[in-house]
Amino acid sequence: MGSRAQMYKYEFDRVRDDKWRLQIWMCETYAPLLKEYLPEIEFDFKEGLKGACTTILSITKEEEQKVRKLLDVFKNHVLLKKSENIxxxxxxxxxxxxxxxxxxxxxxxxxxxxxxxxxxxxxxxxxxxxxxxxxxxxxxxxxxxxxxxxxxxxxxxxxxxxxxxxxxxxxxxxxxxxxxxxxxxxxxxxxxxxxxxxxxxxxxxxxxxxxxxxxxxxxxxxxxxxxxxxxxxxxxxxxxxxxxxxxxxxxxxxxxxxxxxxxxxxxxxxxx
Missing domain, CATH: 3.40.50.2020 (Rossmann fold)
Structure with a gap:
């Protein structure tokens, strides 16, 4: 991801009453973070093209809100790592x-x-x-x-x-x-x-x-x-x-x- 990352796009849609389809880009960076920060939710990502990956989630309305809010953090704010200079x-x-x-x-x-x-x-x-x-x-x-x-x-x-x-x-x-x-x-x-x-x-x-x-x-x-x-x-x-x-x-x-x-x-x- 280099020294900074910002999720430019995600898709998060209901496919059935308790089933949600989540597709994220920059999967290598953000899929591990979703799993770490929301361990109570099972993220079984399948890799796709151009750094995207997809998972189907069986979650409650409360869990859906947690996922969406965290995705918005990834999309709206800049994740920073050590630059090659330091x-x-x-x-x-x-x-x-x-x-x-x-x-x-x-x-x-x-x-x-x-x-x-x-x-x-x-x-x-x-x-x-x-x-x-x-x-x-x-x-x-x-x-x-x-x-x-x-x-x-x-x-x-x-x-x-x-x-x-x-x-x-x-x-x-x-x-x-x-x-x-x-x-x-x-x-x-x-x-x-x-x-x-x-x-x-x-x-x-x-x-x-x-x-x-x-x-x-x-x-x-x-x-x-x-x-x-x-x-x-x-x-x-x-x-x-x-x-x-x-x-x-x-x-x-x-x-x-x-x-x-x-x-x-x-x-x-x-x-x-």
């Missing part, structure tokens, strides 16, 4: 990671690049400190956490931490408000930067990782816990994966990344 530096520190959407998209007709709807909202929430935009992001993040089984079970929400001198940091605000909305534990006070780091987006990847080394401290108890790690922008993922490594070293059972937007490219100025 692959040599990390292992399995981050159990799973999603972004609500990309920050930019190319117009199909004009070929012009502009903000996606989510990208525009994230930009307003971050650059303008727009409270309404932040509320929109929290609503979407909360809906995601309610539907996705792993995120629903997680009890702690924690942000990528800011520099000590920073007075406004969107991931902190989102984590705090998301914890309040979902009833999960607010972990904003459980993580901090112990020293200033330079503007990381401007650094080549190797220098970025060097700057992060020893700069972040986990101060709360995460032993045996599943932690949702919040960031506003996922670029190469190096910061998210670095913090996930620290959480795993502190005994976290699972680390689930969740970003507002994914940048259009994976690279962090690698050749600059």
């Amino acid at each position: 692959e040599p530096y990390f292992e399995d520190e981050l159990d799973v990671c999603y972004a609500l959407d990309y920050n930019l998209a190319e117009d199909f007709i004009t070929k012009e690049v502009g903000y996606t709807k989510c990208g525009s909202v994230e930009h307003k929430a971050k650059e303008n400190q727009d409270a309404d935009a932040r509320t929109q992001l929290v609503e979407t993040l909360a809906n995601f956490c309610e539907i996705h089984p792993l995120y629903k079970k997680a009890r702690t929400i924690m942000p990528i931490p800011p520099n000590p001198s920073k007075t406004f940091h969107l991931p902190v605000e989102l984590s705090r408000e998301l914890a309040e909305k979902t009833g999960k534990r607010d972990g904003t006070g459980m993580i901090r930067k112990v020293r200033e780091t330079p503007k990381l987006q401007a650094l080549p990847l190797a220098e970025k990782l060097k700057a992060l080394r020893g700069a972040i401290e986990i101060t709360g108890d995460v032993e045996g816990k599943s932690v949702i790690l919040i960031d506003d922008l996922y670029q190469s993922g190096s910061t998210m994966w670095t913090v996930a490594r620290l959480l795993k070293k502190k005994g976290a059972r699972r680390v689930l990344g969740l970003a507002c937007v994914k940048s259009w490219r994976d690279t962090d100025n690698i050749n600059d």
